[in-house]
Amino acid sequence: MSATTIAPLASREPTATTPHPLPPRLLGLTQLAHNVAWSWNREARNLFREIDESRWQQLKHNPILLLQQVSEERLTALAANPDFCARYDRVMKWLAAERNDEHTWYARTYPELRDQPIAYFCAEFGFHNSVPIYSGGLGVLAGDHCKSASDLGVPLVGLGIFYRDGYFDQRIRPDGWQEDSPDPFDLDTVPIHPVPGIGGQRHLTTVNTFGRDVHIRVWRMMVGRVAVYLLDSDLEENHADDRPLLSKLYAGGPALRLRQEWLLGVGGVRVLRALGIAPSAWHANEGHAGFMLLERVRMLCADGVPFDEAVRQVRSNSVFTTHTPVPAGHDHFSIDQVAQCAGPIWEEMGVDRTRVLQLGFHPTTGRDTFHMTAACIRMSRRVNGVSERHGAVSRTLCSPLWPGRDDEAVPVGHVTNGVHLATWMANPIMQLLDEHLGPNWGHERSPELWEKVLTLDDEKLWGTHLRLKHVLMRLAREEARKAYSRRTMQAPQLVGAGTLLDPHALTIGFARRFATYKRANLLFRDVERLRALVTNSSRPVQFVFSGKAHPADTPGKQVLQEVYQFTRDPQFEGRIAFIEDYGMHLAHLLVQGVDLWLNLPRVPLEASGTSGMKAALNGVPQFSTIDGWWEEGYDGTNGWAIEPEVDDDKGDRTADRLYTLLETQVVPNFYDRGDDDLPLRWLRMMKNAMRVAGTKFTGRRMVEQYVRAYYAPAILGDALQDDPPIA
Numbered sequence: 035m036s037a038t039t040i041a042p043l044a045s046r047e048p049t050a051t052t053p054h055p056l057p058p059r060l061l062g063l064t065q066l067a068h069n070v071a072w073s074w075n076r077e078a079r080n081l082f083r084e085i086d087e088s089r090w091q092q093l094k095h096n097p098i099l100l101l102q103q104v105s106e107e108r109l110t111a112l113a114a115n116p117d118f119c120a121r122y123d124r125v126m127k128w129l130a131a132e133r134n135d136e137h138t139w140y141a142r143t144y145p146e147l148r149d150q151p152i153a154y155f156c157a158e159f160g161f162h163n164s165v166p167i168y169s170g171g172l173g174v175l176a177g178d179h180c181k182s183a184s185d186l187g188v189p190l191v192g193l194g195i196f197y198r199d200g201y202f203d204q205r206i207r208p209d210g211w212q213e214d215s216p217d218p219f220d221l222d223t224v225p226i227h228p229v230p231g232i233g234g235q236r237h238l239t240t241v242n243t244f245g246r247d248v249h250i251r252v253w254r255m256m257v258g259r260v261a262v263y264l265l266d267s268d269l270e271e272n273h274a275d276d277r278p279l280l281s282k283l284y285a286g287g288p289a290l291r292l293r294q295e296w297l298l299g300v301g302g303v304r305v306l307r308a309l310g311i312a313p314s315a316w317h318a319n320e321g322h323a324g325f326m327l328l329e330r331v332r333m334l335c336a337d338g339v340p341f342d343e344a345v346r347q348v349r350s351n352s353v354f355t356t357h358t359p360v361p362a363g364h365d366h367f368s369i370d371q372v373a374q375c376a377g378p379i380w381e382e383m384g385v386d387r388t389r390v391l392q393l394g395f396h397p398t399t400g401r402d403t404f405h406m407t408a409a410c411i412r413m414s415r416r417v418n419g420v421s422e423r424h425g426a427v428s429r430t431l432c433s434p435l436w437p438g439r440d441d442e443a444v445p446v447g448h449v450t451n452g453v454h455l456a457t458w459m460a461n462p463i464m465q466l467l468d469e470h471l472g473p474n475w476g477h478e479r480s481p482e483l484w485e486k487v488l489t490l491d492d493e494k495l496w497g498t499h500l501r502l503k504h505v506l507m508r509l510a511r512e513e514a515r516k517a518y519s520r521r522t523m524q525a526p527q528l529v530g531a532g533t534l535l536d537p538h539a540l541t542i543g544f545a546r547r548f549a550t551y552k553r554a555n556l557l558f559r560d561v562e563r564l565r566a567l568v569t570n571s572s573r574p575v576q577f578v579f580s581g582k583a584h585p586a587d588t589p590g591k592q593v594l595q596e597v598y599q600f601t602r603d604p605q606f607e608g609r610i611a612f613i614e615d616y617g618m619h620l621a622h623l624l625v626q627g628v629d630l631w632l633n634l635p636r637v638p639l640e641a642s643g644t645s646g647m648k649a650a651l652n653g654v655p656q657f658s659t660i661d662g663w664w665e666e667g668y669d670g671t672n673g674w675a676i677e678p679e680v681d682d683d684k685g686d687r688t689a690d691r692l693y694t695l696l697e698t699q700v701v702p703n704f705y706d707r708g709d710d711d712l713p714l715r716w717l718r719m720m721k722n723a724m725r726v727a728g729t730k731f732t733g734r735r736m737v738e739q740y741v742r743a744y745y746a747p748a749i750l751g752d753a754l755q756d757d758p759p760i761a
């Protein structure tokens with residue numbers, strides 16, 4: 035077993051939260067609920083569902099809450115049910131095997147590296163809907179990275195922040211304005227456990243910032259074999275102003291954000307040291323995690339290593355992934371603020387202040403700014419973007435750091451994002467593949483195997499897809515019913531909540547963060563043309579929108595409002611819906627339950643995008659501008675594309691192309707029915723969507739690639755020669 039997996043599951047056995055004890059026969063259910071790996075094991079999911087199906091839905095698949103609420107009689111009955119017990123035993127056997135990584139891909143491929151942990155730092159993690167410490171794509175990607183690493187047996191250890199206040203609950207006012215309310219979570223309902231501090235105290239380490247010591251307490255979450263440590267500053271021992279520093283996700287201005295990043299980076303390194311974990315490679319996922327690199331330089335200097343040599347050593351085993359294709363999206367702070375935040379760390383490093391702060395120098399933002407991406411690049415030898423196109427965009431963005439080099443020669447590569455298959459593919463689709471591809475298909479990404487998806491039975495695939503479509507539409511109705519009865523939704527809003535959606539109509543999904551560049555409102559550029567499509571009585575089209583705007587993003591909220599108002603417009607006959615409170619739970623139902631996934635980012639602003647991959651794994655083709663992953667993913671058989679040449683700043687030509695393709699290709703294709711009303715051409719596209727996603731866009735492929743191209747070379751050391759001049 036590797037160093038990161040032998041730690042005991044939890045420091046405090048999490049049994050105290052169950053109001054009545056579980057029957058001895060089923061005692062392991064608690065343990066199962068406390069490792070989020072249950073969420074990607076179908077049999078484990080089914081076990082919880084079976085305990086109480088309607089409650090399971092109501093609780094949005096939170097097994098800890100379920101075990102707290104289910105009646106004693108029900109549990110006793112299940113304990114006496116031989117069929118349930120047999121399945122329970124199988125799941126428990128699997129959970130026990132999860133503790134062991136002897137037979138994993140990593141153990142086979144890199145047996146000599148199994149005891150060398152890899153630290154993975156990220157400002158947010160999306161593991162499950164019930165743990166709201168993520169805001170969107172970056173967090174869900176980081177979650178999928180950890181899950182895939184667990185499957186592969188990669189000795190990863192995660193470092194993140196314990197945002198006690200959660201992200202936020204979204205409610206849309208009747209006028210379409212988004213209202214944000216805090217979404218704090220109850221510690222007794224999440225699989226997160228405190229790690230004991232040092233010397234009987236609660237904190238594990240201390241970080242000085244703005245002249246004050248901040249004690250850091252740590253919580254652990256088990257993600258299969260991967261332990262993720264979440265930092266928390268809400269301790270009585272801390273100054274009242276410091277206690278909430280880590281409570282809110284991306285809230286507040288740059289000053290708070292700087293402190294959060296400082297505590298994550300510096301605190302994270304110290305936490306690992308306090309836990310006795312000595313990583314052999316370090317991965318900063320996005321610039322927010324960059325202070326981790328600086329802290330390691332400081333530590334080396336404190337041990338007597340000269341500054342330049344310390345930077346070189348840190349650099350040699352560090353990996354940095356950038357996720358932002360626009361210069362303004364990269365975090366940067368004033369150097370005076372950074373100096374105040376950090377305190378005189380240069381004294382410990384034996385150099386003057388400027389030498390340290392110039393690690394964050396970027397020629398485009400100037401000498402007075404500490405640019406996190408520039409700092410990460412100076413301190414990480416291996417740097418990558420998250421799609422082929424984004425790799426190229428990043429080379430151009432970063433080229434000022436290598437004066438005199440052509441963009442193509444800038445040493446920034448790419449690893450295209452991927453999604454965790456077992457998390458995102460619906461059970462019924464997996465069942466179809468079980469029957470069709472035989473066992474173990476889930477661990478394969480060979481093109482030959484995925485080619486076989488093309489011969490899936492049309493009737494079965496269509497039947498399965500329609501079932502998933504019904505699940506989504508039922509959810510829309512039930513959520514509206516609940517909100518109406520709670521009086522958080524008024525009667526005139528019910529139609530726009532999706533209660534009139536028709537499972538037989540072509541249903542197009544658009545769900546993601548409401549950032550302006552994603553252009554959710556582009557669809558409404560020509561209302562007349564859209565209305566003709568939507569209200570065609572023999573071939574109707576309907577749209578389902580979902581997504582949150584960042585609480586501080588007023589333009590994003592305006593776009594949301596604009597879209598929302600169309601859901602209330604009778605001329606669209608109830609065929610345009612907005613479902614509130616997008617999160618991982620809703621994301622599952624949407625990517626599994628619509629016919630087509632729509633994405634209209636302004637090129638080249640989408641670094642990768644991942645929701646379209648999730649949809650494709652479920653046989654939902656994508657229609658997107660050619661940007662991010664779609665440039666690699668689109669092959670003419672698996673969806674539709676708007677060429678980058680067409681894309682214009684105002685979006686007029688893009689919108690025109692969108693309508694034309696919908697009118698002349700998408701709609702005719704969907705409604706072209708053969709025997710038994712089967713859309714044979716459409717089914718072929720669905721199968722191709724699955725084929726391409728299964729071969730190229732899984733988390734397994736992504737993490738294997740990180741291991742081969744970045745982690746293993748970082749650990750083993752190689753002779754890359756790309757030190758950027760420190761200008």
Ligand SMILES: *Cc1c(COP(=O)(O)O)cnc(C)c1O
Pocket residue numbers: 169170171172174545546547616617618621642643644645646648
């Ligand atoms: C996958 C996912 C995202 C990212 O979607 P994009 O296509 O990258 O915009 C955002 N939020 C949630 C909840 C997701 O599951």
